[in-house]
Each structure stands twice: as C-alpha cells, then as structure tokens.
Amino acid sequence: MSSTETDSTAAGAHSDGAEASGLLEAMLAELRELGALRSAPVEAAFRAVPRYRFAPGAPLEEVYAAREAVVTKRDAHGVAVSSVSAPEVQAFMLEQAVIEPGMRVLEIGSGGFNAALIAELVGPSGQVTTVDIDRDVTSRAAELLGATGYAQVEVACADASESLPGDGDWDRVIVTVGAWDLPPVWTDRLAPGGRLVVPLRMRGITRSLALELVGAHLEAVSSEVCGFVQLQGVLGHEERLFLLRGKDLGLRFDDANAPADMRPLDGAIAAQRQVVWTGVTTAAGESFASLEWYLAAVLPHFCLLAAAPGAAAEAGLAGEGERQFRPAHVDGDAFAYLLARKCEDGRFEFGAAAYGGTADQAATRMADQIRAWDDLRPDREIPAVSIWPRETEELPAGFVVDKRHRRIVLSWTERT
Numbered sequence: 001m002s003s004t005e006t007d008s009t010a011a012g013a014h015s016d017g018a019e020a021s022g023l024l025e026a027m028l029a030e031l032r033e034l035g036a037l038r039s040a041p042v043e044a045a046f047r048a049v050p051r052y053r054f055a056p057g058a059p060l061e062e063v064y065a066a067r068e069a070v071v072t073k074r075d076a077h078g079v080a081v082s083s084v085s086a087p088e089v090q091a092f093m094l095e096q097a098v099i100e101p102g103m104r105v106l107e108i109g110s111g112g113f114n115a116a117l118i119a120e121l122v123g124p125s126g127q128v129t130t131v132d133i134d135r136d137v138t139s140r141a142a143e144l145l146g147a148t149g150y151a152q153v154e155v156a157c158a159d160a161s162e163s164l165p166g167d168g169d170w171d172r173v174i175v176t177v178g179a180w181d182l183p184p185v186w187t188d189r190l191a192p193g194g195r196l197v198v199p200l201r202m203r204g205i206t207r208s209l210a211l212e213l214v215g216a217h218l219e220a221v222s223s224e225v226c227g228f229v230q231l232q233g234v235l236g237h238e239e240r241l242f243l244l245r246g247k248d249l250g251l252r253f254d255d256a257n258a259p260a261d262m263r264p265l266d267g268a269i270a271a272q273r274q275v276v277w278t279g280v281t282t283a284a285g286e287s288f289a290s291l292e293w294y295l296a297a298v299l300p301h302f303c304l305l306a307a308a309p310g311a312a313a314e315a316g317l318a319g320e321g322e323r324q325f326r327p328a329h330v331d332g333d334a335f336a337y338l339l340a341r342k343c344e345d346g347r348f349e350f351g352a353a354a355y356g357g358t359a360d361q362a363a364t365r366m367a368d369q370i371r372a373w374d375d376l377r378p379d380r381e382i383p384a385v386s387i388w389p390r391e392t393e394e395l396p397a398g399f400v401v402d403k404r405h406r407r408i409v410l411s412w413t414e415r416t
C-alpha cells in the first residue's frame with residue numbers, strides 16, 4: 001500500500017470490520033495516553049494497516065487491546081514462541097526507531113503487521129525486509145502481507161543472529177524478539193547514522209533500547225520497559241531457575257551471577273520472614289523501572305522471584321494481585337525481594353522482605369540499595385547505557401554486565 005493510498009484508505013482500512021474501526025480509535029487513544037504513540041506518522045501507519053487481518057481468527061477485543069500480544073505459535077511446553085506484538089510495544093519501538101521515508105529497514109522477527117507499519121513509514125521509495133528463524137512464521141507473514149497490499153515487503157527465513165538477508169547496509173535494524181546479547185552482525189551492517197532498536201535482557205530485566213554507533217561502541221538514546229518471546233538459534237540463552245517450593249515458585253538467574261551453591265536456601269521459605277522498610281516512597285502508578293534496573297546492576301546475586309499465578313500469595317510472600325516477577329537477590333543463606341506497601345497519603349513505600357538464615361543481612365542490603373537509588377537523582381533518571389565490544393578493557397565508570405559478544409555499562413549520575 002503506498003502512502004498516497006493511505007489517505008484514501010485511512011478511514012476505510014478498517015471498514016471491513018466496523019467493530020474493528022471503533023476498537024482502533026479506542027486503542028489509539030490509549031496508546032497516546034500511555035505515551036507509546038507520540039508522532040503523526042506512526043499514528044497514520046496504525047490507521048492505515050488493518051491489524052485484525054494479521055490475526056485471523058483472534059477475537060477483535062484481543063487484537064485491539066493496547067497492551068496485549070496475539071500469540072500465533074507455542075512450543076511443545078505451551079511457551080509462546082511467536083506473536084503479533086502488543087500495539088503498545090510496536091508503537092514505542094517505532095517511535096524509538098524514528099523511521100523516515102526512503103529508508104532501508106530490517107525487522108528481525110516476523111508477524112506481518114509490524115512490517116506493514118514500517119512499509120507505511122518508509123513509503124514507496126523505502127525498502128523493508130523482515131526475517132524470521134521459523135518457516136511457519138515467514139510463510140504466514142508473506143501470505144498476510146500479500147493479502148493486505150504489502151507484497152513489496154521482502155520476507156526471509158534465517159537465524160538473524162548469524163547472518164542478515166540482502167546486501168548493503170540498513171538504516172534501521174529493529175529486533176522484535178528478546179535478546180540476551182547483541183551479535184556482531186547486527187551492528188556490522190548498520191549504515192552510518194543508523195539505529196538499532198532491540199529489547200535487550202540484562203540480569204532478567206528487559207529494556208527496548210534505541211542504540212546508535214559511536215566509533216566502536218553503541219550508546220542508548222532511549223529506553224522503554226518491555227517483555228518479549230526469547231531469541232532462538234545460536235544465540236538463544238536459557239535462564240537458570242532454582243525452585244523454592246514445588247514447581248511454582250523460584251528464583252530466576254539470567255546471567256552468570258548465581259551463587260555456586262544454592263543448597264543453603266532449601267526450605268528457607270518455611271522460616272520467619274524479615275522485612276525492612278526504607279522510607280523511600282513512590283506515587284501510585286509511577287514507574288519504578290529505574291529502581292529494578294539499579295538493583296539488577298548493584299546486587300551481585302540479583303535474580304527475579306518468579307511465581308506462578310497465586311503461588312506467591314499462597315506461600316505468604318505477597319498479597320493478592322501480586323506481580324509474577326519481583327526483583328530479588330541471594331545473600332549468604334537467604335534471599336530477599338522487593339516489596340511495597342500503601343501509605344496513608346496514598347503513596348507506596350518500598351521495602352525488602354527476606355527468608356533464610358541471613359535474612360536480616362539480605363533484607364538490609366537490598367533496603368540500603370533502594371535508599372542509594374533514591375539518593376542518586378530527584379528524577380531517578382534511567383542510567384546512561386553504553387555497549388562495547390567484548391574485548392574492550394578500558395570502560396567508562398559504571399556497572400558492567402558482561403555478555404558473550406559485548407560489555408554493557410550502566411552509569412547513573414550522582415545528585416549534584
């Protein structure tokens with residue numbers, strides 16, 4: 001679909017489904033309110049491409065839910081391996097990418113819909129290629145793109161962590177699958193002034209980063225909180241899970257930072273819980289993404305307390321409406337995790353709860369770091385992120401997370 005056609009079809013793209021059209025308007029309003037949708041070109045793209053045609057058979061309410069992905073494939077264990085991503089995530093990643101007419105854009109991970117949005121953004125003079133490791137996914141995407149008027153989008157099947165399709169450089173590489181590391185090929189083929197947008201996992205915390213090359217390293221120009229299905233293929237990376245109780249409650253380590261011996265934690269949650277409150281508060285609804293990231297960087301054995309729905313409440317670790325993952329760490333013979341309680345003024349106070357032989361120490365250490373984070377800046381800004389080739393020895397000051405191909409440095413500015 002060309003951009004001139006867009007004008008005439010903007011209202012009509014969703015006319016096959018009058019219901020879809022109403023749901024689209026509500027979804028766009030929510031995306032604007034969430035701050036995910038910020039520019040006219042991205043909004044025009046969402047109006048032009050009929051999302052429901054890329055999720056045939058799915059209920060329209062699900063297709064147009066701003067924060068829901070439509071899962072299109074699961075593995076033998078029921079884990080989602082492919083989806084049409086949530087509109088919120090698609091919108092903020094496209095905003096992060098700042099795509100202009102005429103650009104060459106590569107999307108890694110193909111659902112069809114997002115590639116069609118990119119085709120709208122680059123217009124007839126641009127070029128879009130989408131690559132996926134799974135032939136079922138590429139066949140589906142090619143068919144849906146053809147049927148909706150986006151046959152110009154090239155669809156390729158490959159493990160994109162080994163090689164990228166086509167020749168020449170890409171102005172934008174947009175990775176739509178969760179990556180633990182950045183393979184060299186994602187930056188080798190980036191055009192001068194190009195931008196890589198990628199959901200990168202550091203110690204279990206995923207952030208969509210917009211990265212630009214500065215000499216041999218990358219610097220993040222923006223960051224958004226997100227979750228994604230995991231990258232498969234040669235750079236696939238398994239997390240390590242230590243079960244605390246049955247199969248529904250455990251500690252999840254993502255990098256090589258798990259204590260060598262986890263046996264001291266056996267039976268820990270049967271012990272008395274120790275809680276330390278910090279006096280650090282946050283407004284209801286305010287993001288504490290920066291705090292999660294900070295704890296991940298500074299606590300040597302940072303992990304996530306992972307609970308199946310209902311499991312944490314049942315074990316007495318959290319109240320109803322608990323989150324599925326909480327920042328946690330192991331310290332000596334204990335683990336501690338982040339807690340919040342409602343104050344009289346409606347704000348929430350952070351605390352740390354711990355179980356095990358050294359519970360006091362584990363809770364106190366986490367509470368101290370929550371206070372240290374609070375002291376850093378009044379606006380608790382996200383850190384500066386720079387990513388360096390693995391062989392780099394001299395790094396800027398900050399917390400370092402080492403990967404196979406890269407070294408990630410997170411630096412928070414001290415309050416002046």
Ligand SMILES: C[S@@+](CC[C@H](N)C(=O)[O-])C[C@H]1O[C@@H](n2cnc3c(N)ncnc32)[C@H](O)[C@@H]1O
Nearest residue numbers: 082084085109111114132133160176177232233
């Ligand atoms: C969330 S889906 C992509 C969503 C899509 N961009 C959309 O329109 O919303 C992630 C995809 O990444 C693919 N994938 C996983 N590992 C990959 C790899 N190493 N190379 C290429 N694709 C990969 C999966 O097969 C899956 O289809």
